[in-house]
Amino acid sequence: MSYNWDLIERLLHEVQNSAGKRFAPRTYAEELAAELKQAGQPIDNLDALKAQATEYESLLLKAGFIAARPESEGGNGENFVLTDRGLQLLSMIDSSFPGDEHPREVLDKQGLAALTPEVFDKVCSEATLT
DSSP states (O other), rough: OOOOOHHHHHHHHHHHTTTTOOOOOHHHEEEEEEEEHHHHHHOOOHHHHHHHHHHHHHHHHHTEEEEOOGGGGGGGGOOOOHHHHHHHHHHHHHHSTTHHHHHHHHHHHTGGGGGGGHHHHHHHHHHHHO
């Protein structure tokens, strides 16, 4: 099994833009599904995608990819900022950069452990050494 990197990328971008507004992972999943559908890529189960987005929010928070947004930066108790680890993840999976598939493939090789802090940090350190 692997992660839905497009959905995680969307969530991380929305974290960056969440100052002053509530973070809404289910809404972001819905928007992604609409964009994919418009691009000719059907979504099998929208409710499952929305549930997955909520699970990813929890995972990203617990694993230290995102943290509560400080009030001084537009925090309202319901939004986040990217941590250094989150910035690393976004730079690895960001589809706007050319050659984005290779880092996603490297992470996929780790399976569901890819987003555990220890595994992710190890993959990042090895990627910067090679």
